[in-house]
Amino acid sequence: MKTPVYLHKPGVVCALGTTTDAVSRALFASEPRPLTTTDAYTPGRELPLGVVDGDLPPLEGRDASRNNRLLLQALSQIQSLLDRQLDGLEPHRVGVVLGTSTSGIGDAEQAFREEACEQLPDWYDYAMQEIGAPAQFLARHLGLSGPATTISTACSSSGKALASARRLLQTGVCDLVICGGVDTLCRLTVNGFGALDSVSERTCNPMSANRDGINIGEAASLFLMSREPAPVVLSGVGESSDAHHISAPHPEGLGALAAMRAALDDAGLPGEEIGYVNLHGTATPQNDSMESRAVEQLLGLATPCSATKPLTGHTLGAAGALEAAFCWLTLTGDGRLPRHWWDGQPDPALPLLSLVNDDTRLASAPRHVLSNSFAFGGNNVALVLSGVDGVASDE
Numbered sequence: 001m002k003t004p005v006y007l008h009k010p011g012v013v014c015a016l017g018t019t020t021d022a023v024s025r026a027l028f029a030s031e032p033r034p035l036t037t038t039d040a041y042t043p044g045r046e047l048p049l050g051v052v053d054g055d056l057p058p059l060e061g062r063d064a065s066r067n068n069r070l071l072l073q074a075l076s077q078i079q080s081l082l083d084r085q086l087d088g089l090e091p092h093r094v095g096v097v098l099g100t101s102t103s104g105i106g107d108a109e110q111a112f113r114e115e116a117c118e119q120l121p122d123w124y125d126y127a128m129q130e131i132g133a134p135a136q137f138l139a140r141h142l143g144l145s146g147p148a149t150t151i152s153t154a155c156s157s158s159g160k161a162l163a164s165a166r167r168l169l170q171t172g173v174c175d176l177v178i179c180g181g182v183d184t185l186c187r188l189t190v191n192g193f194g195a196l197d198s199v200s201e202r203t204c205n206p207m208s209a210n211r212d213g214i215n216i217g218e219a220a221s222l223f224l225m226s227r228e229p230a231p232v233v234l235s236g237v238g239e240s241s242d243a244h245h246i247s248a249p250h251p252e253g254l255g256a257l258a259a260m261r262a263a264l265d266d267a268g269l270p271g272e273e274i275g276y277v278n279l280h281g282t283a284t285p286q287n288d289s290m291e292s293r294a295v296e297q298l299l300g301l302a303t304p305c306s307a308t309k310p311l312t313g314h315t316l317g318a319a320g321a322l323e324a325a326f327c328w329l330t331l332t333g334d335g336r337l338p339r340h341w342w343d344g345q346p347d348p349a350l351p352l353l354s355l356v357n358d359d360t361r362l363a364s365a366p367r368h369v370l371s372n373s374f375a376f377g378g379n380n381v382a383l384v385l386s387g388v389d390g391v392a393s394d395e
Helices: 020-027 066-086 105-114 133-142 154-170 187-195 254-267 285-299 316-331
Strands: 011-013 036-038 047-049 094-099 148-151 176-183 219-226 232-241 276-278 304-306 368-375 379-387
Touching: 011 020, 011 066, 020 316, 066 105, 066 133, 066 176, 066 219, 094 133, 094 154, 094 316, 105 187, 133 148, 133 176, 148 154, 154 176, 154 219, 154 232, 154 316, 154 368, 154 379, 176 316, 219 316, 232 254, 254 285, 254 368, 254 379, 276 316, 285 368, 316 368, 316 379
Parallel strands: 094 148, 094 176, 276 304, 276 368
Antiparallel strands: 011 219, 036 047, 176 219, 232 379, 368 379
């Protein structure tokens, strides 16, 4: 029997707010918080983006990237709990596993814009943009010497970080793992998805007949994962790699279906036990098509579902952990589910999923939820999170 692995209250910063409690209030609010419309990353073309608004903790030297500052903001939400958890643990028994897609590339872009006489600015250090930088920075900042790994598998990165952290605990390599994801807005991603004709000039519209692409966002989401009981257990993990295409998912959702089915099998649950699905829900034609088909095949059409990216933008390497945090808040709540914000115009070519609306309210929090993350190259991960009876929140 596998050792249960628990998720303590997360630290979250995203377009919905810079504290976990502020994010929770905005997530379940009766009106959506609008994204920020700006041409900061696409000069001359204004786009809605999931911008983190507000001051972030300062940093100096090679660690002073916006990516790391977002991490510190998320860390500040769980610092007191971390201090208690670290008491009595050897530094080499504590791991750090994070997901990112671009790390500090946004800072490199700024440095090149400031470049004069072939001399990069003094504040810039190449280490800022290294993919491994987030986990190495956090381990160094906290004085930890356990495994420190950054996973970069595009939009499944931080979902896979949670899966990897679970394995470190279940195999006995670590006693505590700080895990999650972080990604920062930059021109590379905004313009890269633009080159694929995948960026919408309005708030994204998942599952709609009028959907026309994604919004990009930035975020950091951190969990403390341990074998010590907490209100939520990571009960199931499913991973697959269908390798159908470099950027397009399998049209029938075979890889997505395989990952979701593996997550349910790992959790030992039948599909009817899932009380809510956080969809990957990017609002691109192909993703929504294949995901809705996969969900219908595995769970039917009655399970409440929603896509939260209209509230945050697609935070890429941070999305898996961010949406796992939304699931954590749902499992520890009062029966409210994250609303599916869209224009209400279903695509007749897609299965009609049970999308969460004003009238969707459970008598109590769901017992089990499923969160999907699907990435370029057919790299997929699905997580099942479950509520734990009788365990109070450890704030």
